[in-house]
Amino acid sequence: MGTTGAILAAVATDVGRVRDHNEDAGLVTPHLVAVADGMGGHAAGEVAAELAVETLRGIGASDDLRPRDVVAGVLEANRAILEAAARNPAQTGMATTLAALARVTVGGAPHWAVANIGDSRVYRVVDGGLTQVSQDHSEVAELVSLGLLTSEEALIHPARNIVTRCLGRDPLEPVDSWVFPPHAGERFLLCTDGLTNELRDSTIARLLTDGDDAQAIADRLVTAAVEAGGRDNVTVVVVLGSSYGPGGEVEDEADEETAPRNGHSEVTS
DSSP states (O other), X not given: OOOOSOOOEEXXXXXXXXXXXXXXXXXXXXXXXXXXXXXXXXXXXXXXXXXXXXXXHXXXXXXXXXXXHHHHHHHHHHHHHHHHHHHOGXXXXXXXXXXXXXXXXXXTEEEEEEEXXXXXXXXXXXXXXXXXXXXXXXXXXXXXXXXXXXXXXXXXXXXXXXXXXXXXXXXOOOOEEEEEOOOTTOEEEEEOHHHHTTSOHHHHHHHHTSOSOHHHHHHHHHHHXXXXXXXXXXXXXXXXXXSSOTTOOOOOXXXXXXXXXXXXXXXXX
């Protein structure tokens, strides 16, 4: 049995004030949304990001997704990037982050599935509280987890743009995924680090919960990041409400989660 209705979402992006081209990509489909932050320089990073989201576009049209389908889509995106680089030597080494949120079915009930690799993020607001669902795969995130940096220090650390996992690698580091039931009135934000390097979580929470127009919220978030410095491309996808509609309640099932594991490769985003 598939889920019903479509995700209520909007995407916004901006090149920022420093970069001369946009290597980010965003995706909104009926049942899956995603953002990607490409790496590899002009005509390479943007190709990797676009390949990643376009690979997911196909599965986003299905109303009968399972968590494994989302992870399989991420793995297929990695293959697409590697194959494109093999055909075009100028794109060798291109890579991208990828964060995705999808409506899935688990045990006959509607759930959300999140998949993430790199330092693009998925945030969730429930009962007015903002939490980060995804875990950053970055140099500074590992230093913070080891107690060697504070969260505040991480925001200005010179290694803040170095990711430890990304698509475009063989072998591919583990893709993190989470599965959880919907909650009434929730909303989500998917974003590249061009947003989170400019805005604190408190500002993000305020903007994300201000109003019920997904496109207006997405536009305000991007504008705020650009006005705060705009040192990188900025891309966001805003998802409003549970998007499951009446009858979307789920049984009290245990959430499924894959524990994040440390990666080893380092790429500058």
